[in-house]
Amino acid sequence: MTIIAFVGAGKMAEAIISKLDLPSNIMAADVSKRRLGYLKKKYKIGLAKDNQEAFAKGEIVVLAVKPQGVGVVVAELAPQLGKTKQVLPLLVSIVAGIPLGYLRKKLPGLPIIRAMPNNPCLVGMGITALAKDNLVSGRQYKKVEAIFKAVGKVIGVPEKWMDAVTGLSGSGPAFVYETIDALIGGGVAAGLPRAIATKLAVQTVLGAATTVKKTGKSPKELREMVASKGGTTVEGLKIIKKARVKQALSRAVVAAANKSKIISKKWTS
Template sequence: MSVQFGIIGGGVMGEALLSRLLVQKLYQPSAVLVSEPQPQRREFLQTKYGVGVTADNQSIVDAASIILLAIKPQVFETVTASLKPSPQPQVILSILAGVPLTRLETAFPGQPVIRAMPNTPATVGMGMTAIAGGEHTQPAHLQQARQIFAAVGEVVEVPESLMDAVTGLSGSGPGYVAVMIEALIDGGVAVGLPRSIATQLAIQTVRGTTELLQTTGMHPAELKDQVTSPGGTTIAGIAQLEQAGIRSALIEAVRAACRRSQELGQ
């Protein structure tokens, strides 16, 4: 079988997409080729998933009809500088934070390029991905991208001008949530809970709250009001959070990550 899907970069996010695409049978292992510089990583991917592996990025460009760029944005120029464009039509999907469509289209002239920003929950099929199409991208190409990224969670389409904002919110967001969960766990320990119990309580509380909001479509403020009774425990805790500036801290975190994404694209 010819190579249909090629991945340049066999790291965590590349593997996350690979594993879900194979589980959902969007591609057969024999139709996938992954380029990865580390021999141990190549061996791991080949053994676990049965896909083709290579250390040569050019072989991906020469063979694949859809290419996923899953490398670090800092090495984008180094990796793409040595690539010779394919004369065959291809779809280029990039998950490189901060790298704009103009730079991607320069590296892959004439090809439809789609910039995407998934996040790490993609590794368990609960990701959030935003996509933005380039100059040569047609609706059919965007539909292909939607199908691929839907394998790891939900997908939205946004103008490229908002991709850095997406990076600051959902791309970096799992880190913010992890810090909040860790703090809740430490808070539980501070008031006497065993760490294992505090961990279970914190994780399931966050998980249940997000599921409730998504299932009901309830606004977060409405849920907050429902669980905040007059003179009760929740309002006491929320008052302390407000005094500590939790809202402004999270807003500034998103802004800082957005700015860093813009810097990476320069």
């Protein structure tokens, strides 16, 4: 049984804990005792008295605090290296924007995986990108893959792609939420009650994404299937083209990726 210890037991840690159905032993550490009490009661997990205990006992230690908390946590964990156990734990950081290089420098000798999950992991429909350093064994990587498969899909990437991944799948859910909101607004403006517009918009986005996935056709091919000449859809597409909506969405991804790059640089300097 693998002992998985969470350092920071907030929303993302709970999303993973709630879906894990592996032969594993889960424990968590958090500054909030109330939070820990809630998780223990709801998921029957073990509690660590502090971050050091989670680090000492976990075979896989998932770092799941906010970026501003990382400095404090690594300073607590670093003195533990070498004195806790013979086999070092595998560290999995889900903290956005913190490069492997920073963690490697602060916690030398530890095998580390940097993970970028996204908001739909909260409902088991996320996608997580994993970038590993060269101390991680194939077996360790597979275990971590299994953890994130519990909350969605998993994709392995080189770390140099992490900023782009952050811009697309990390920030992307917000762009899609905006799109859904806009579709709902359109439905309401066209005369529908909000509840009906919401139901139609949500299933339309879910259905369109599933169609891209299941047919293997490109979004462009599928768009052409829907937009027959002289029909209703082309009227809407004309507006989208004129307002450069596609370009704006692409630029949003690039802007988010660039911001991620700037944040990451702060941690390497």
